[in-house]
Amino acid sequence: MGCFFSKKRKAQKDSRAENNEEQPKQYSWDQREKIDLKDYMFSGLKDETVGRLPGKVAGQQFLIQDCENCNIYIFDHSATITIDDCTNCILFLGPVRGSVFFRNCRDCKCTLACQQFRVRDCRKLEVFLCCATQPIIESSTNIKFGCFQWYYPELAFQFKDAGLSIFNNSWSNVHDFTPVSGELNWSLLPEDAVVQDYVPVPEEFKAVRVSTEANRSIVPISRGQRQKSSDESCLVVLFAGDYTIANARKLIDEMVGKGFFLVQTKEVSMKPEDAQRVFREKAPDFLPLLNK
Template sequence: MEASHEHRMKTLTYGERKKKKKRQITQRDNRPRVNVHDYTIANLKDCTVGRMPGTVEGQQFIIEKCENMNIYIFDHIATVTVDDCINCNIFLGPVKTSVFVRDCKDCRLMVACQQFRTRDCTKIDTFLLCTTKPIIESSTAMKFACFQYYYPQLEEQFQSAKLSTFNNNWSSIFDFTQVPGESNIFLLPADLKIEDYIPLPTTEPFSNLEISTEPCRSVVPITLGTRKRTSDESSLIVFFNDGSSHDRAVKFMQTMKSEHPDVVFVQSSEVVLELDEVERVFGNQSYQAAAKQGPVIGLELCGEDVIRYCQEQIVNIMKGTTGLVFVSQNKTLAKKQIENFFNYSDMQMKI
């Protein structure tokens, strides 16, 4: 009898269901309506436009039919389409999902996103962070380099877009319509000047953002990617998660750049390391407890005596802390460790 009574109490009458549905409709109607025009830049020519931090806040954005434009979106975005643009300089704040560029030519882009794809484009220079492998389709003369930018709100916007600054496959581009014997993909030189491609904004309010394109200030670690290496010696560094591993990884990179400028960062990854992979990557099980604490940050560095330099810097950085860091011990082991760690990272990549 008690169970039957409880069932009747949970069952709404027709009138109660009708009132509940009406309340739900009212709640939906009271939500702020999105004006698509606030998130669209279209049919413009020969001017500078954009959005300041806090004005997009994760909405979808559309850029289309623009010519000879400087376009700056200094906020995080859900997804972006760029269509039918000619000779435009475009900066996009961190994009949570995809950036799709179609029917564009002679454009320069600065983009951070989960997925990047072009179709029917030509002569596009892209400074990219992409957590998956970028794809071009029916596109020619496509040039790529690593994302390189800073302004005070940018790191927080990466967090809002749920993008790790360490997960970047900018140089691992796949040509969906490749013709044998021909190449549509080229990597820009590592020592280029960003302003020669995407000028800093000089008009208000964008000029007040304290923007920097200096490599040492970039929110995203600048990596060599698949360019030719300067040395056959590499080292793997893995920062295990203890709440401050991100800050230590950033400090380590800054120190290495200042004290050993010939050392090059090749690639980086932030990934959850499964326990059964720990022994395969590091050669033993002693790091399993640390791996349980959350995502680890892995870095590959290249250069003469890089292993010794890394070992010395890690000792200094880790003084007074209880965190754990793995550093390669010799060239032979390092090569295998790097291969195992980044192959595993590639397998975890979202498609």
């Protein structure tokens, strides 16, 4: 009986082992939806108009490479976008949580919004930019910058999904890693430059309902580091509240309508020491507002 009992236990162990083999552990990464990389790249295209509609990229990385004479429109937010070896292309890139990196491109025109913007080994790019940090160029020539100017209904939500503020735009504060004595590798586009003339809205994407009119732009249009037209200036501070963004946009529109020029906007967290530096003797009046 003892041997019989021992044999039965062994059979039970073998059975449990087989069951364990039949049901391997399921991990979270095994259950993720499979991604087709071809849906997140444009490669080797020539003389084509292509794009991705809102909701089709949804925060993934995107790659654009080896394209010539193409019109490329990404109407969605993404993680990062790299553009390599493209020539004579027109691009619109929706909000990018991380970096946009142009490498070895020439004769391209684009409108884009991102956290970081870098250009290397490029020439003759014209960029309408919203960038949260200082744009950087390296080993590049004839790079021109203007302020981002674009609208479609989903764009404001895409800025939020990408973690970008429409008020943090350092588009004109460019750093050149490889300056050449006596030359300027970058400059600003004319202040009256019309976005539609550089990055037109194609008929193929008219359903997106794009507008490039200045008064509809999601990002406030600022003068940045252009030469001041007046020695007079003022600082306007709005504290956080339920309708701060809407109130800020309304105030900007009203002031521009009365002949003021918007130089720069910034959305920041203010500490008591910051309030002391900005408001000086009036700082105690504003300290309670910092906690709201």
